[in-house]
Amino acid sequence: MSAKKSAAGKTVKDKLNTITPSGKKEASFFELVYDVVRQIPKGKVTSYGAVAACLGTKLSARMVGWAMNGSSKISPKVPAHRVLNRNGCLTGKAHFNPPSKMEALLKKEGIKVKNDQVVDFEKHFWNPAKELL
DNA sequence: TTGTTGACCTCTT
């Protein structure tokens, strides 16, 4: 089954439609970020900018990271360890619990991490705008 | 309501 379809039958794109300026915001920006990150295939990684661009706010990749700030509190849990910055650096690893968990998870998925940086980042890069849209 | 913050990105010096 493709990850394009959500269990509820509502795709991320549909949710994006709800956040469009044309109508009212039914879904918060956070939920959108969580949905996108949650749909990241195993063994794949993406960048904050990519997710932000997918949501339409590429100029505000910070919001993506901000949303992840509560990734450990929200449910279901969000694989924030698959989200890295444009450099492929584990910028948010310091926010994990413990920080080394992020690197461990990535390695567990088959991704090589060296010096807090993902090896072959482009190779494991997963573009949400290309897969979800 | 206004102000500050924030796991970024990009340009300029």
Added chain:
DNA sequence: CAAGAGGCCAACA
């Protein structure tokens, strides 16, 4: 080549 500053958007106090 490396380091610094600015800017963007949205949520929280």
